[in-house]
Amino acid sequence: MxxxxxxxxxxxxxxxxxxxxxxxxxxxxxxxxxxxxRAVLRSIVEATVALFDAEASSIALFDPGRxxxxxxxxxxxxxxxxxxxxxxxxQGIAGYVFTxxxxxxxxxxxxxxxxxxxxxxxxxxxxxxLVAVPLIDDSGSLGVLEVLDKRSSAAFSLRDIELxxxxxxxxxxxxxxxxxxxxxxxxxxxTLAALASPGGTTDPPSAxxxxxxxxxxxxxxxxxxxxxxxxxxxxxxxxxRLRQADPGELDLLAEILEVVARRAERRASQRRRSGRARxxx
Amino acid sequence: MSDSDxxxxxxxxxxxxxxxxxxxxPLGDLDRAAVFDGADGAGVTVAIIDSGVERDHPAxxxxxxxxxxxxxDEDDEPTVRPDSEAIDVVGHGTACAxxxxxxxxxxxxxxxxxxxxxxxxxxxxxxxxxxxxxAEGATVANLSLSSRxxxxxxxxxxxxxxxxxxxxxxVSAANNVQGASYPSLFASVVSVAxxxxxxxxxxxxxxxxxxxxxxxxxxxxVAWKGGGHAVATGNSFAAPHIAGLAALIRGRYPEAxxxxxxxxxxxxxxxxx
Numbered sequence: 001m002x003x004x005x006x007x008x009x010x011x012x013x014x015x016x017x018x019x020x021x022x023x024x025x026x027x028x029x030x031x032x033x034x035x036x037x038r039a040v041l042r043s044i045v046e047a048t049v050a051l052f053d054a055e056a057s058s059i060a061l062f063d064p065g066r067x068x069x070x071x072x073x074x075x076x077x078x079x080x081x082x083x084x085x086x087x088x089x090x091q092g093i094a095g096y097v098f099t100x101x102x103x104x105x106x107x108x109x110x111x112x113x114x115x116x117x118x119x120x121x122x123x124x125x126x127x128x129x130l131v132a133v134p135l136i137d138d139s140g141s142l143g144v145l146e147v148l149d150k151r152s153s154a155a156f157s158l159r160d161i162e163l164x165x166x167x168x169x170x171x172x173x174x175x176x177x178x179x180x181x182x183x184x185x186x187x188x189x190x191t192l193a194a195l196a197s198p199g200g201t202t203d204p205p206s207a208x209x210x211x212x213x214x215x216x217x218x219x220x221x222x223x224x225x226x227x228x229x230x231x232x233x234x235x236x237x238x239x240x241r242l243r244q245a246d247p248g249e250l251d252l253l254a255e256i257l258e259v260v261a262r263r264a265e266r267r268a269s270q271r272r273r274s275g276r277a278r279x280x281x
Numbered sequence: 282m283s284d285s286d287x288x289x290x291x292x293x294x295x296x297x298x299x300x301x302x303x304x305x306x307p308l309g310d311l312d313r314a315a316v317f318d319g320a321d322g323a324g325v326t327v328a329i330i331d332s333g334v335e336r337d338h339p340a341x342x343x344x345x346x347x348x349x350x351x352x353x354d355e356d357d358e359p360t361v362r363p364d365s366e367a368i369d370v371v372g373h374g375t376a377c378a379x380x381x382x383x384x385x386x387x388x389x390x391x392x393x394x395x396x397x398x399x400x401x402x403x404x405x406x407x408x409x410x411x412x413x414x415x416a417e418g419a420t421v422a423n424l425s426l427s428s429r430x431x432x433x434x435x436x437x438x439x440x441x442x443x444x445x446x447x448x449x450x451x452v453s454a455a456n457n458v459q460g461a462s463y464p465s466l467f468a469s470v471v472s473v474a475x476x477x478x479x480x481x482x483x484x485x486x487x488x489x490x491x492x493x494x495x496x497x498x499x500x501x502x503v504a505w506k507g508g509g510h511a512v513a514t515g516n517s518f519a520a521p522h523i524a525g526l527a528a529l530i531r532g533r534y535p536e537a538x539x540x541x542x543x544x545x546x547x548x549x550x551x552x553x554x
Binding site for chain 1: 291295332370371373396403425426427428429430431454456461462475477498499500510511512513514515516517518
């Protein structure tokens, strides 16, 4: 049996450049992404509370590592206690909706002697009524969106379920998008591992040794943090920090960027004009 | 936001929109009394594929004759084991059982608990539960759940055919989330969405599938876990109303096929208006 070729031999310059560009995008996305998923989900539960005029709204996501549904974000006067609560994925209303994909609404739940009281009381708030809809797409269930206690009504209607489902769909799209970004690095790692394996891409990634993978990752990403990219990274980092900015600061920034962009456009168009003029000569 | 943005299988069955269901029926109106008066579901077995059924709940009337739970064994194969305690881990299956028992008090009930604790395998658990219910000779199976897994499509398609050919009527809640879901959207399955008329004896037939029947599913007083009750809304509470009616039809006409039961349900449905 011939010895496996060194992985770097099998990657031509084009492939390396492609990998470099994937790695670059992944790095940028990773720097920008930190906290973005949570921010989007928080804005969705805040919008849900406002739309329904509800006491609380929350989103629980399935954590495969713990095999639990974990309440990640919540909004509303009665919502905060639930954050961090973890439940089994087949227990309670949230578990049922997560497991079956069937949305439902319940009211007068306090009449039920044992229904989820332990979990509900742990949050400091036991709802009179709730609607729970799955965060679901064709790739499966991600979690559950719950809305508790409409102030204007003792129960949720069928239309409320449908409206909550629209919000749940937004949340699902947001989570999928940010997970794609977050998974970019591991995707790159997996692809490289497959490329590095002696049998080519058909072998499982585990066929490559960590050392070969590390070598290819190093080759592919060698220039990313070099001097050429320094200015780009500085901008990326600053954009990421803008999440803390208040609306006034964002307006100011937008104005500054607008001025810079207009100036750049003017200069580019001047360059084009002078280029054309030279061409005529 | 426009109505067209909403995942609204229930839409044809609610309020003014019901008028779209008005049609001239090929068989005319079948006399409801002739079909249902005196029918009690005796001799019929209804499987409730759900979160379990609480055997001692008063709403179940002592009619739970068998209870199993589907779980993965150590080889990750779904297996069936008896659930001697006959519990409901959520309350939902007991709610369905109570609705069915309320309509068909003499029907036997069998609980098939399929809420796998692992998200990844739940389609397999559900399919194994359905397969078991069909093999054990259930007359009607109530499915207030469905799977969206493409990988499970052929499995559920095969099971839906098997049920049809062995004379087991599958009654499934329409899934109100956009996109395909199995087996609720298969032609041989009775797919049910909720209407808002507070009456278990009001149901509508929708000539524009995939969702063919609308039944009581808004603010339904249901049995719940721990001997309790709740008021519930959702397609999953509409399905057991149709399952209960199907049990009555099969009790009266034990030889009726799924096709005939569906026809009788359509011919005895309320005309809108």
